[in-house]
Amino acid sequence: MGTNVSRYRVEQASDLLRSVGLRRTIARINLLQCLAMQDVPCTQAQIGEALAVHGFDDSTIFRGLTDLTDAGLVIRIDAGDRVWRFELRDRESDGSLSERHHPHAICLKCGRVSCLSSSLAAQLDRASPDWIVHDLIVRGVCGECRSTSDAPARNRS
Ligand SMILES: [Zn+2]
Numbered sequence: 001m002g003t004n005v006s007r008y009r010v011e012q013a014s015d016l017l018r019s020v021g022l023r024r025t026i027a028r029i030n031l032l033q034c035l036a037m038q039d040v041p042c043t044q045a046q047i048g049e050a051l052a053v054h055g056f057d058d059s060t061i062f063r064g065l066t067d068l069t070d071a072g073l074v075i076r077i078d079a080g081d082r083v084w085r086f087e088l089r090d091r092e093s094d095g096s097l098s099e100r101h102h103p104h105a106i107c108l109k110c111g112r113v114s115c116l117s118s119s120l121a122a123q124l125d126r127a128s129p130d131w132i133v134h135d136l137i138v139r140g141v142c143g144e145c146r147s148t149s150d151a152p153a154r155n156r157s
């Protein structure tokens with residue numbers, strides 16, 4: 001579902017930074033490598049934990065994420081729960097950064113955020129040709145929560 005599940009080598013991360021005119025720093029390279037290994041968008045706290053061995057402080061991670069987001073390499077997702085989540089921007093098949101980004105779903109019970117197929121956004125584009133959809137959040141209840149609780153549809157009153 002996430003289209004970014006891959007590992008970046010240091011050289012690839014450096015190339016990516018160069019392509020958007022950002023200076024290569026250890027923090028930026030580590031952030032890109034970390035995000036490339038995630039299959040769902042991550043909060044700054046999760047990213048900080050994943051990079052704890054490198055000893056970056058919060059402000060370094062925050063600044064790094066802001067730089068990468070401003071440069072368009074990283075997408076910041078607001079799923080409506082007041083927590084920013086970050087993931088790598090989708091790429092076109094030729095490797096260029098995609099203008100649109102795949103949509104997400106948030107579970108209203110457990111707060112889990114999942115990636116949805118990018119074809120959904122493409123369908124919306126076709127339905128409303130004036131628009132390029134680059135932010136779409138679906139709210140619902142995830143499969144795990146549905147299987148561990150009574151789904152409202154099964155209410156036998
Ligand atoms: Zn859930």
Ligand SMILES: [Zn+2]
Pocket residue numbers: 002040041087102103104114115116
């Ligand atoms: Zn995603």
